[in-house]
Amino acid sequence: xxxxxxxxxxxxxxxxxxxxxxxxxxxxxxxxxxxxxxxxxxxxxxxxxxxxxxxxxxxxxxxxxxxxxxxxxxxxxxxxxxxxxxxxxxxxxxxxxxxxxxxxxxxxxxxxxxxxxxxxxxxxxxxxxxxxxxxxxxxxxxxxxxxxxxxxxxxxxxxxxxxxxxxxxxxxxxxxxxxxxxxxxxxxxxxxxxxxxxxxxxxxxxxxxxxxxxxxxxxxxxxxxxxxxxxxxxxxxxxxxxxxxxxxxxxxxxxxxxxxxxxxxxxxxx
Numbered sequence: 001x002x003x004x005x006x007x008x009x010x011x012x013x014x015x016x017x018x019x020x021x022x023x024x025x026x027x028x029x030x031x032x033x034x035x036x037x038x039x040x041x042x043x044x045x046x047x048x049x050x051x052x053x054x055x056x057x058x059x060x061x062x063x064x065x066x067x068x069x070x071x072x073x074x075x076x077x078x079x080x081x082x083x084x085x086x087x088x089x090x091x092x093x094x095x096x097x098x099x100x101x102x103x104x105x106x107x108x109x110x111x112x113x114x115x116x117x118x119x120x121x122x123x124x125x126x127x128x129x130x131x132x133x134x135x136x137x138x139x140x141x142x143x144x145x146x147x148x149x150x151x152x153x154x155x156x157x158x159x160x161x162x163x164x165x166x167x168x169x170x171x172x173x174x175x176x177x178x179x180x181x182x183x184x185x186x187x188x189x190x191x192x193x194x195x196x197x198x199x200x201x202x203x204x205x206x207x208x209x210x211x212x213x214x215x216x217x218x219x220x221x222x223x224x225x226x227x228x229x230x231x232x233x234x235x236x237x238x239x240x241x242x243x244x245x246x247x248x249x250x251x252x253x254x255x256x257x258x259x260x261x262x263x264x265x266x267x268x269x270x
Contacts, residue, residue: 024252031255035083039262041215043087044080045230045237048073050221050245057245063107068247070115074124079254081128081162087211089165091229095137095174109142112168116148120155129161135207136170137178165208172231179205179232208233216261220246220253236268 048069055065080088093108119125125132134149182205186192213233222243226234240257
């Protein structure tokens with residue numbers, strides 16, 4: 001089937017690099033012109049999948065894929081700010097990811113630490129007034145990384161222009177279990193009656209307690225599942241899947257996801 005993506009590839013074949021770039025910019029502008037700026041998601045969740053496969057496809061060390069994935073996140077945040085999307089939650093490292101090879105896990109922990117340190121020094125989070133929060137079981141993380149996390153959260157806690165949640169050592173089931181434990185503790189301490197437990201009680205004890213649920217959850221790499229990401233919060237989120245690997249995710253791919261969201265009718269079970 002000749003869809004717009006295949007048509008774009010065909011039209012780009014044989015073009016010079018400069019001409020292909022110009023064509024890409026024209027396509028981006030056409031998509032941007034069709035976006036309703038008054039109906040963009042308030043909150044997007046992103047499952048950044050395919051870093052290792054991207055690197056392997058290019059014959060590189062799979063660990064390099066995570067570096068390129070980190071660089072892609074910076075780009076996507078710029079695109080979100082351009083459209084006025086205020087809250088982004090990204091799935092960076094799950095609790096299950098600890099089962100990967102020791103070298104890869106250590107490499108990822110170092111990458112997280114270096115990335116936070118770089119942001120603190122370069123000041124992009126301060127320039128754009130982005131509140132940064134790390135969600136997950138941080139007690140599972142290395143001490144040095146925990147210290148960097150606490151520092152970036154402290155330095156950005158009063159910002160409210162944009163919010164970036166980074167899920168590290170995160171699992172949706174684990175998040176719900178942690179919420180249940182907090183609620184049970186309140187019951188034991190007579191701070192809460194069992195009969196008063198409701199949906200709002202659970203919401204207030206989640207890692208994302210003060211935020212609206214994501215309007216859109218986007219996953220790259222062709223996998224069509226949410227893999228233990230924001231299980232409670234995604235009950236009525238719109239889902240969008242694309243077959244490109246995360247480091248290859250382009251602005252065109254991003255804009256198509258937003259347009260797909262805007263063409264849907266959200267009923268919230270009604």
